[in-house]
Amino acid sequence: MNAYISDMRAMRLRLKAALKRGLVAVLDVGTAKTVCFILKVDPAALDQAMGQGAQHAAFGAMRVVGAGVTQSRGVRLGEINDLEEAQKAIRTALERAEKMAGARVDQVIACLSAARPQSFSSFGEVEIEGDTVSNHDISRALSACAWPAQQAGREVIHSMPVNFTLDSATMAADPRGMVAKYLSVDLMTVSVVTAPLQNLATCVRRCDLELAGVVVAPYAAALSGMIEDEHKLGAACIDLGAGATNISIFLRNHLIYADSVRVGGDHLTSDIATALSMPIQSAERIKTLHGGAVATGLDDRELIEAPYIGAGGASDRRRISRSALIGVIRPRLEEMFEDIRNSLDQAGFDNLPGRRIVLTGGGAQLTGVEEVAQRVLGRTVRIGRPLRIAGLPETASGPDFSSAVGLALYAARPQDELWDFEQVGGFKSRARVANALRWFRDNW
Amino acid sequence: MREVRPPRDYAPTRTGFRIRRLLRDQAFQKFATVWAPLLLVLAGIGWVASQSELRNATMAKFDEMKNEALERPEFAVTRLSIEGAAPDVEAALRRQLEYTLGASSLTFDATRARRRVEALGWVRSAQARLEAPRTLNISVTLCQPALIWRRGEALTLLDATGAAIARLESRAEHPGLPLIAGVGANTPKAVNEAIRIFKDAGALGPRLRGLVRIGERRWNAVLNDGPVVMLPAKDALDALAYVKVLEQTPEKPLTKDVTAIDLRIRGRPTLRLGPDALQSLHDGRNATADGEDA
Known part of the structure; x- marks a missing residue:
C-alpha cells in the first residue's frame, strides 16, 4: 500500500508541476466519445484562489485553450478492451486539442469512466500529542483509519478525509491549529478494479503522456454537474453515460459515496435496434433525434423513418410512430433507474438531509428523462449542465461533457486526499534503505 | 470488379503523432529555429576554417569582393576643394593630394591627407574631411x-x-x-x-x-x-x-x-x-x- 500511495504522491507532484508551468490536459475516455481539453492555468491566480479557499475564483484562473472530441474506439461499458484502438482515439482527441491550443502538453488528468468503483468509509481517532492539532496529528489519525479489506484485483483510487471531529465536535474545515484533546477523522475511500485502471494508464503512457491524476467518473461528473450549494447541502449526481451510469453522493462539499451501474445509453440503442430490427447506427440516430421517455398523444401521429436491417431500395422503407420508439426506451430507462434507486438506497440516501438528484451525462439529454427519474426515484430531479469554464467551446458545454469538465475542476480544486498529508511511519529511513536494497535486487 | 479498399483511418499514426507533438514542443521549436541553425552555421564556418586551402580561397574571394565593392566608381573621390590657400600654394596642394582623386572614399584616410598637406612649408595647419557625396575638402591656414x-x-x-x-x-x-x-x-x-x-x-x-x-x-x-x-x-x-x-x-x-x-x-x-x-x-x-x- 505504501508503494501505491507513493505512486499517488508522484502523480500529485506531477500535477502541481504542470499547474505551475500553466498547461495541463484532461482526458475522458468514455464509452461513446473521447474528450480531451487543454487547460491554460494562471498559477499565481490559482494559488491565490486556493489560499482563500474560493473555489469559483480557482475556476476563473484557468481557461480551456484546446478541445478535442472524437468517437471512442476500443471501449466497452466504460472500460478499455482494445488498447490499440483506444490509443488511436486518445491520439485523435489529443491531436485536435493540441492543434487548437498550439502547444504540447505532457501531463494529463484522466477519468476512469467505469471500473466498478466502490466507496468505503472508515473512521480513525487519536489523542493529540501537543495542545493543538498539527499536521502530524492529522496524519496519525488518517493512518488510524481502517483501510478497506484488500480485495484481489481492486485498488484504492481516492481516499479523502471528509470530516474532522475534535473532541466529538464536528468541524469539516481544516482542523490544524485548533485546540483539542482527541482528533477523529472520517475517511472516504474509493476503490476500483485494477485491470481497467492499468489499461487506461497503459494507453495514456503509450500516447507519450504522463498521468497527473486519475479520477473516477462519478466524482468528476458530480464536480461539474452539481452546483456548489448542492455539494454543500448534499445531493446525488447521476451521470447517464453511454456504457455505464455513475452515481455519486456529495455532502458538505465532499464525495461520500460513489457507485457505478453497468447500464447506459448504449443499452437503449441496442434495445431499439433489437426491438425494431434496425441497424445500430440508425437506432442511435433515431434515439438521439426523436427519442423520448414520456409518450403523449401527439407522438402516435408523429412518424419516424426507421430502416430495417439490411434494407436495400426505397421499397423497403418503413415508418414507425414516435410512441413506438418511446415504448422501447421507457421500460429500459425505468429498469436503469430502478438499479440506480437500489444503489442509492444502499448508500442510505433516504436519510441524508439534502435529497436532490441531478441528472447529467449524455443520457440526460433524452427528452423527458427527468420525469421518469422523478417517478422512479421519488425525488426532485434536475438536469445538470456542467459549469462553464472560460474558453469552453459551445459544443462541449452540454450535460454529456460534465465529466470532462469535472476533470478540469478537479485540477483547480483544493487537493485534500490522503496522500497529500505526510506519511506516518516509524522507520522512514529504514524503509528507504530497504527500498534501495530491493531496487538493487530487482535490477541487478 | 473494382477493388474495395477499407476507409482510411482518421486517427493519427503513432509516428506522425509523435513528430507533430515534437514540433509543437516549445523547447524543440526554440532548438530548431535558433540553436540548430546557429550550430550549423558555426560548424560550417569551423569546417571551412579548418581546411587551409578552402580558408585561403574564401579569404581571397572575400577580399576580392570587398575590393570590388570599395572600388566602385560611386565611392570614388572626384573633387578637391581647397580653402584658404593662395593660388600658387593651391597648385602645390593639388599636386600633393593628387593620389586621392579616384581613390575610394570608404578607405580614405583623412589623417594621412592632412599630414601630407601639412608637410608643405606654406601650410601651418590644415583640416581634411570628406564631404558628401564625393568631395574632399581641405581647409588650410598658411604661414606668414x-x-x-x-x-x-x-x-x-x-x-x-x-x-x-x-x-x-x-x-x-x-x-x-x-x-x-x-x-x-x-x-x-x-x-x-x-x-x-x-x-x-x-x-x-x-x-x-x-x-x-x-x-x-x-x-x-x-x-x-x-x-x-x-x-x-x-x-x-x-x-x-x-x-x-x-x-x-x-x-x-x-x-x-x-x-x-x-x-x-x-x-x-x-x-x-x-x-x-x-x-x-x-x-x-x-x-x-x-x-x-x-
Whole structure:
C-alpha cells in the first residue's frame, strides 16, 4: 500500500508541476466519445484562489485553450478492451486539442469512466500529542483509519478525509491549529478494479503522456454537474453515460459515496435496434433525434423513418410512430433507474438531509428523462449542465461533457486526499534503505 | 470488379503523432529555429576554417569582393576643394593630394591627407574631411613669411617661428622681408630675436642690410654703407638702443669710416676703424706727439 500511495504522491507532484508551468490536459475516455481539453492555468491566480479557499475564483484562473472530441474506439461499458484502438482515439482527441491550443502538453488528468468503483468509509481517532492539532496529528489519525479489506484485483483510487471531529465536535474545515484533546477523522475511500485502471494508464503512457491524476467518473461528473450549494447541502449526481451510469453522493462539499451501474445509453440503442430490427447506427440516430421517455398523444401521429436491417431500395422503407420508439426506451430507462434507486438506497440516501438528484451525462439529454427519474426515484430531479469554464467551446458545454469538465475542476480544486498529508511511519529511513536494497535486487 | 479498399483511418499514426507533438514542443521549436541553425552555421564556418586551402580561397574571394565593392566608381573621390590657400600654394596642394582623386572614399584616410598637406612649408595647419557625396575638402591656414634666410646662394623663406616655408629664387619675390644669414640663424630663438631687432631698428632700419648669425649665438647687424654692429648674445636690443642713441649724437660714429662697432662686452663699446680713419688717427697722434715733443 505504501508503494501505491507513493505512486499517488508522484502523480500529485506531477500535477502541481504542470499547474505551475500553466498547461495541463484532461482526458475522458468514455464509452461513446473521447474528450480531451487543454487547460491554460494562471498559477499565481490559482494559488491565490486556493489560499482563500474560493473555489469559483480557482475556476476563473484557468481557461480551456484546446478541445478535442472524437468517437471512442476500443471501449466497452466504460472500460478499455482494445488498447490499440483506444490509443488511436486518445491520439485523435489529443491531436485536435493540441492543434487548437498550439502547444504540447505532457501531463494529463484522466477519468476512469467505469471500473466498478466502490466507496468505503472508515473512521480513525487519536489523542493529540501537543495542545493543538498539527499536521502530524492529522496524519496519525488518517493512518488510524481502517483501510478497506484488500480485495484481489481492486485498488484504492481516492481516499479523502471528509470530516474532522475534535473532541466529538464536528468541524469539516481544516482542523490544524485548533485546540483539542482527541482528533477523529472520517475517511472516504474509493476503490476500483485494477485491470481497467492499468489499461487506461497503459494507453495514456503509450500516447507519450504522463498521468497527473486519475479520477473516477462519478466524482468528476458530480464536480461539474452539481452546483456548489448542492455539494454543500448534499445531493446525488447521476451521470447517464453511454456504457455505464455513475452515481455519486456529495455532502458538505465532499464525495461520500460513489457507485457505478453497468447500464447506459448504449443499452437503449441496442434495445431499439433489437426491438425494431434496425441497424445500430440508425437506432442511435433515431434515439438521439426523436427519442423520448414520456409518450403523449401527439407522438402516435408523429412518424419516424426507421430502416430495417439490411434494407436495400426505397421499397423497403418503413415508418414507425414516435410512441413506438418511446415504448422501447421507457421500460429500459425505468429498469436503469430502478438499479440506480437500489444503489442509492444502499448508500442510505433516504436519510441524508439534502435529497436532490441531478441528472447529467449524455443520457440526460433524452427528452423527458427527468420525469421518469422523478417517478422512479421519488425525488426532485434536475438536469445538470456542467459549469462553464472560460474558453469552453459551445459544443462541449452540454450535460454529456460534465465529466470532462469535472476533470478540469478537479485540477483547480483544493487537493485534500490522503496522500497529500505526510506519511506516518516509524522507520522512514529504514524503509528507504530497504527500498534501495530491493531496487538493487530487482535490477541487478 | 473494382477493388474495395477499407476507409482510411482518421486517427493519427503513432509516428506522425509523435513528430507533430515534437514540433509543437516549445523547447524543440526554440532548438530548431535558433540553436540548430546557429550550430550549423558555426560548424560550417569551423569546417571551412579548418581546411587551409578552402580558408585561403574564401579569404581571397572575400577580399576580392570587398575590393570590388570599395572600388566602385560611386565611392570614388572626384573633387578637391581647397580653402584658404593662395593660388600658387593651391597648385602645390593639388599636386600633393593628387593620389586621392579616384581613390575610394570608404578607405580614405583623412589623417594621412592632412599630414601630407601639412608637410608643405606654406601650410601651418590644415583640416581634411570628406564631404558628401564625393568631395574632399581641405581647409588650410598658411604661414606668414617673416624673414629671408640666406645660405650661400640659397634663399629660404622663414616664418616667425623659424620654420622654412619655401625656397626663393630671388629676393625680389618678397622685397619687403628682412634678410638674415649664417649658420643657426633659423632657430626659433634666433628668429624671434632677429624680428625684434628689425622692428626696433628705428632710424637704423633703412640702413640695415641684414643680420648675420655668428657662432650660432649672437647677431651681427650689417649696415648698408659698411659698418658692422656686433651685437652681444645677451641683451642685443639694449645694445641696439645704445647704437641708436649714439647715432643721435653729433659725432654720428657710424657715418664715419668705421668697419665695426663692437658691443659684445657691455660697458665697453669698441670701434674698429677703417684704414683711412686709422691713418688719420695715426697722423693726429703723431702730430700731437710731435707737438708735445716740440
